[in-house]
Amino acid sequence: MGSLEGGVAVVVKTTEVVAAVLPVTEHRLAMSNLDLLLPPLDVGIFFCYDDGGKNNEVMMSMVKKGLGQALVCFPVLAGEVVQNSEGEPEMLCNNRGVDFVEAFADVELRELDLYNPDESVDAKFVPIKKHGVISIQVTEMRHGGVVIGCSFDHRVADAHSINKFLLAWADMTRSNYSRADNSIEPLLSPDESLINKFIPSYRRSLIVPREPGRHDPAIDNMYMLIKDIASNAAEGPPSCHLQSRIYQISAEQIKLLQAQSGLKRTKFESFSALLWKLLAQAAKEDKKRCKLGIVVNGRNCLSKSASMDNYFGNVLSVPYGDASVGELKSLPLSEIANLVHACVESAVTEEHFRGLVDWVENHRPQPAMCRIYSCLPSDTEEVAVVVSSGQRFPVSKMDFGWGRPSFGSYHFPWGGTTGYVMPMPSATDDGDWIVYMHLFQRHLDFVEKEAPHIFRPFVY
Structure with a gap:
């Protein structure tokens, strides 16, 4: 219909x-x-x-x-x-x-x-x-x-x-x-x-700063104090705002993407690489920069115990890659997937998350945030987007007593100028993905025009 x-x-x-x-x-x-x-x-x-x-x-x-x-x-x-x-x-x-x-x-x-x-x-x-x-x-x-x-x-x-x-x-x-x-x-x-079965853990002792605290200098490039955002936004916010769209990607196309990216790369990394390349191709100036952030769940990094899996709260980090439009246009998908993989690998360690906890402790009570969320389109910046994996989103298990859902999605029009993308499994459990995308209109239009066989507008 x-x-x-x-x-x-x-x-x-x-x-x-x-x-x-x-x-x-x-x-x-x-x-x-x-x-x-x-x-x-x-x-x-x-x-x-x-x-x-x-x-x-x-x-x-x-x-x-x-x-x-x-x-x-x-x-x-x-x-x-x-x-x-x-x-x-x-x-x-x-x-x-x-x-x-x-x-x-x-x-x-x-x-x-x-x-x-x-x-x-x-x-x-x-x-x-x-x-x-x-x-x-x-x-x-x-x-x-x-x-x-x-x-x-x-x-x-x-x-x-x-x-x-x-x-x-x-x-x-x-x-x-x-x-x-x-x-x-x-x-x-x-x-x-x-x-x-469901009782969660609220043990804040699982995530406490070390004494003395220490962190990798790379974290200074990933996170920033909110008070510093004003100096980065002298031009003010852009007049345009982001739009949300929901697409369906077939299991066949996802497998094909992974094959093109190299079988050592995950489907999520392969998808993120394609998105990064498409966003670069939408730009007219090769000298501009494109940033791609990946949301990393740190529970497996901090502990292998069941108590960490059940920990209730935020255990996230958002490392990001930064490349020029020209570089991303010229690289094959497999090499861009390698860049995505390297970005993820930089944060999937216990030391990274322990260092991040220490970094926050060192700056409290000053509020801080992921640096990629502060990006603004400018003469040097084309776009910044954060991709979060929703592969564990329990869509098909959300049965309240009258059967499982026919559709499910996150909806996160967060109000900033950094894009947000969340791929998740289809409720039909057939290997298809449902992809929520929150980007500038021109980027959405370009993605649909250049890859209509992959990004199909969701229709019930």
Whole structure:
């Protein structure tokens, strides 16, 4: 079915606050040094279901019940971000609860133009977070479809952590269906076995600075103090702004890209290399620079234990490569993939992450951020983009009791001038990728024109 032209009217039916179903002793939880590298940005996620169940009242009841149970394991998500005496953010775990919106859209899922999420999804199916750490909206569609959207504070959690919460929420909701026999009941305590399955680790001792601290000088080139951004932005922000698009890339094209990049390179590295080259080819001046950042999850670097895998918070670094437009145009894809690989390898060590923790400690309480996020298009800079791997995004496992979703994606129009790209597996589990891209319009247009067989606009 074709896309719906124009805007989509979404009517809010009710708004309430869902708290953890068991009492929470109010306490404060410090953010780690790696959390402190994140500015106050909200990240969106949404899942589409062709059939949310025949009884919408039961469906909403079970989803809220499962949410209240999941928050028992994830109390930080039911709390608030406050400031400590140094002016730094920290978590107040007070069980304030999560803003939960029930809504209705008088359209079918297959009429949504998900290729243009800024128009069809943003602030419609993915809520704008106004309070707390995470906001959730469940929207009923015409003829039984359902969209579940979330917005969460990136300072509190990275995608790895939020994925754990989403799986817990889905599993607990699905368990309620089987226990309650589709009847509406008061909120129940969560199944103890599910609590043990999903309980995260909040051990900040896993990420503490060393004494004495030390770091590789390369980190000074990767990160910067926010107060220094003003000196780099004397020209002011550009008049144009970034646009979001969602594409589907076939499994066949992904394998072909990897073959062209060399089989020693991962599919993610091969994709990133292609994107970097295309962005350079879009430029008219060979002397300009193109920067490509790669989001690296440091959990395996810091510890091989299960406690680190379950660690809740941010464990990320963003190394980046910097090359001239002319160089990227002339290099074959395999050599650009080697540059991407070298960029990743520079950060996938324990020493890198320990050094990054020490670097933050050395500058506290001055807030800092990834340097690549401060880039602005200029006479010397063509574009900067950050690519984050969503290959562990649990799209196909997000079954709340009425089947797995037919589509899922992140939505992160973060508001800066650095692009953001997130490839993730298709909900169909057929090897295809869904790719969320947030770039300047001219770069999106060029990518589609030069590689239409790879970047296919997503159509339901």
